[in-house]
Amino acid sequence: MLSANSLRVVRSSRAVLHPNRLLTNRLSVTCSGHWMSTSLHKKDTWHSNFNVTTVRTEKGLFYSTNYIPSLRNYTANQVKLNCWNCSQLFDKKPTFFCMSCKVVQPPEEGTSFFQIMDCDCTFTLDTQKLQKRYLQLQRSLHPDNFSQKSAKEQEYSESQSALVNKAYKTLLKPLSRGLYMLELQGMQLEEGTDSGADSHFLMELMEINEALDEAQTPEEANKIGQDTKGKLAELTEQIDAALRKGELQAAKALLGQMKYYANIDEKVKEKLSEFM
Structure with a gap:
């Protein structure tokens, strides 16, 4: 029979081999020093980093796992960068100016x-x-500030x-923000098609547009x-x-609806300008 410490090692080893088993737990999504709490499900496609830490205790070695989910393509390149002018190594990202030579x-x-x-x-x-x-x-970055600087x-x-x-x-706007968050996950709304929209929803949109056109x-x-x-x-x-729940397909469908209502909102502004 395996001891308690041995079982901990086995469980940790299995977690390394099958990290998706941990997706049913409540997790914290780490985003460049910020965090938001979310619940993820096995079917959702989140990329992750998985670390194993060894902790020495009085009873022996204990292997703990640290699962860090992250948005695809969200984290900047991990290669260390240097200033192009003075070769100073940067300790944070993104870096807009070199702390040493100020360029x-x-x-x-x-x-x-x-x-x-x-x-x-977060959305x-x-x-x-x-x-x-x-x-x-x-x-600080406007080109007018650099008119007397080098071409580079x-x-x-x-x-x-x-x-x-x-x-x-x-x-700035919820629609473009949400679409960008889906893009980070490798997802996007299809352009120029209503095939995925509910017929009742499309009928409702048609009635709103007709009422707006007829507004006196x-x-x-x-x-x-x-x-x-x-x-x-x-x-x-x-x-x-x-x-927040990691339900990306549901978020995609809702963003599709938001896109239609955002268009109506713009048409309302145009209609109101006609009365001025």
């Missing part, structure tokens, strides 16, 4: 928008913090500034706009819940 650095391949904007890797992120980070980065610094400032703009615009007053258009915003808020909560 701007080129964008780092594989860095996610969440890392660039120093945001929690319901703090947009005020996002905007503050955006303004801070643009004040001007090039890097332009590419960094453009990347910050793209990251900000992507993470700002009040009528505003009513449709308020109803649409309420639906978008409801979808935001549902998508956040699905992503």
